[in-house]
Amino acid sequence: MDEAGSCASGGGFRPGVDSLDEPPNSRIFLVISKYTPESVLRERFSPFGEIQDIWVVRDKHTKESKGIAFIKFARSSQACRAMEEMHGRCLGPYDTKPIKVLIAQSRSSGNHRDVEDEELTRIFVMIPKSYTEEDLREKFKVYGDIEYCSIIKNKMTGESKGLGYVRYLKPSQAAQAIENCDRSFRAILAEPKNKASESSEQDYYSNMRQETLGHEPRINMFPFEQQPEFSNFDKNDNRGQEAISKRLSVVSRVPFTEEQLFSIFDIVPGLEYCEVQRDPYSNYGHGVVQYFNVASAIYAKYKLHGFQYPPGNRIGVSFIDDGNNATDLLRKMATQMVAAQLASMVWNNPSQQQFLQFGGSSGSQLPQIQTDVVLPSCKKKAPPETSVKERLFIVFNPHPLPLDVLEDIFCRFGNLIEVYLVSGKNVGYAKYADRISANDAISTLHGKILNGVRLKVMLADSPREESNKRQRTY
Numbered sequence: 006m007d008e009a010g011s012c013a014s015g016g017g018f019r020p021g022v023d024s025l026d027e028p029p030n031s032r033i034f035l036v037i038s039k040y041t042p043e044s045v046l047r048e049r050f051s052p053f054g055e056i057q058d059i060w061v062v063r064d065k066h067t068k069e070s071k072g073i074a075f076i077k078f079a080r081s082s083q084a085c086r087a088m089e090e091m092h093g094r095c096l097g098p099y100d101t102k103p104i105k106v107l108i109a110q111s112r113s114s115g116n117h118r119d120v121e122d123e124e125l126t127r128i129f130v131m132i133p134k135s136y137t138e139e140d141l142r143e144k145f146k147v148y149g150d151i152e153y154c155s156i157i158k159n160k161m162t163g164e165s166k167g168l169g170y171v172r173y174l175k176p177s178q179a180a181q182a183i184e185n186c187d188r189s190f191r192a193i194l195a196e197p198k199n200k201a202s203e204s205s206e207q208d209y210y211s212n213m214r215q216e217t218l219g220h221e222p223r224i225n226m227f228p229f230e231q232q233p234e235f236s237n238f239d240k241n242d243n244r245g246q247e248a249i250s251k252r253l254s255v256v257s258r259v260p261f262t263e264e265q266l267f268s269i270f271d272i273v274p275g276l277e278y279c280e281v282q283r284d285p286y287s288n289y290g291h292g293v294v295q296y297f298n299v300a301s302a303i304y305a306k307y308k309l310h311g312f313q314y315p316p317g318n319r320i321g322v323s324f325i326d327d328g329n330n331a332t333d334l335l336r337k338m339a340t341q342m343v344a345a346q347l348a349s350m351v352w353n354n355p356s357q358q359q360f361l362q363f364g365g366s367s368g369s370q371l372p373q374i375q376t377d378v379v380l381p382s383c384k385k386k387a388p389p390e391t392s393v394k395e396r397l398f399i400v401f402n403p404h405p406l407p408l409d410v411l412e413d414i415f416c417r418f419g420n421l422i423e424v425y426l427v428s429g430k431n432v433g434y435a436k437y438a439d440r441i442s443a444n445d446a447i448s449t450l451h452g453k454i455l456n457g458v459r460l461k462v463m464l465a466d467s468p469r470e471e472s473n474k475r476q477r478t479y
Contacts, residue, residue: 029194030081030125030180033088036105037096039072045096050076053090054083075109082180084108085125089177101447101464108176125176128183129195132156134165145171148185149178170195251277251302252325257290259318266292269314274402274459275301293325297377297454374410376455381417387438391422395443397435398465401458405431414455418446434465 062073078084092106157168173179282291296302310322420439437443
């Protein structure tokens with residue numbers, strides 16, 4: 006790895022190039038901040054086991070970090086546990102961006118990417134022909150939670166071939182079983198099932214997003230009416246009688262991964278998270294999708310129910326009753342839409358701002374803040390001459406919020422000096438006199454919807470860095 010800088014400051018064994026993948030799956034691949042030092046990586050990952058080396062990929066010319074690193078552990082189970090515990094975590098109080106932790110592919114593959122769960126959780130073992138599935142489960146349950154066990158049998162006689170599979174819930178459990186079980190079992194990671202068929206479908210998965218954004222798919226909204234597993238979808242579907250919520254259940258005859266599920270439902274703005282639920286007793290795909298607001302969930306349900314993914318396989322989408330009152334959700338959605346319209350009117354026609362603030366005899370000031378976010382109480386602004394400790398960059402979608410609303414929102418975290426909008430653009434900045442207040446604003450507001458406008462709140466580049474950026478020529 007000619008671009009990688011490495012660190013072995015902890016002393017001890019440092020593997021050679023030929024032993025980087027010994028044992029298999031003992032290296033992890035990380036996507037981190039460019040400013041994360043190796044000392045922080047060693048501090049946060051050493052609790053999972055013996056670290057043999059750390060590589061931080063650096064630019065050949067500037068020697069600056071590219072935000073990519075590798076950590077080599079002594080054992081596969083240590084690397085797997087580090088991936089399970091640290092993926093999606095933040096490394097420090099001021100490093101608010103979650104890191105990505107994956108098991109690195111072998112160097113011979115030339116492509117470091119995540120390894121599918123089945124490749125890390127399913128082991129292949131040699132067993133006595135007298136073993137039953139219960140015997141197999143009893144022998145290997147000491148290493149972790151088992152999803153299922155199966156014994157390979159002769160199709161003609163039904164007799165055991167002395168071979169079996171054990172599927173664990175976590176990769177670290179499968180790795181511990183391989184490392185610690187009796188050598189007579191000759192345990193190894195099993196090849197994934199249907200690997201060839203999965204690769205043949207990859208063209209469908211990689212092009213689905215572009216196809217959907219490129220044209221309006223013709224969707225049969227009720228394709229499962231004769232199938233019991235999709236019996237909850239009815240031609241006479243009535244929204245007033247249906248349990249409307251921000252959560253959706255997704256069912257497919259073809260299994261799907263979390264990345265594939267995300268690629269489908271991220272087409273509709275407002276996706277909060279998605280999760281694949283495995284059913285060991287069937288080959289159907291099951292998943293749960295949640296949006297930040299009920300409007301996005303309603304649109305996704307009625308737009309993607311019956312969508313063909315991959316072509317020839319229709320997915321079923323339904324609401325999950327989460328116990329919330331549908332009337333309250335619809336009222337909240339309507340309030341957000343009205344607030345967004347008011348904010349848009351102010352932005353497009355500043356002369357209407359006086360009407361909004363002093364309209365009617367009540368003298369109430371509009372727009373008020375409408376959001377699901379729990380905001381702190383209002384705090385005083387810092388004096389204008391206070392030195393700036395942190396600047397935040399704010400992106401608005403679909404349009405900026407009024408300046409008085411912005412100031413009301415961002416001053417609630419304390420130590421706000423100034424908030425302002427960039428003329429003609431859907432972006433703005435907030436200046437804080439305290440870094441903790443700025444970080445609190447990021448963690449509370451990033452990705453949230455206020456008055457029908459989604460905010461992206463992140464740390465701004467320093468003025469010096471911004472001035473050194475190359476100007477766009479297009």
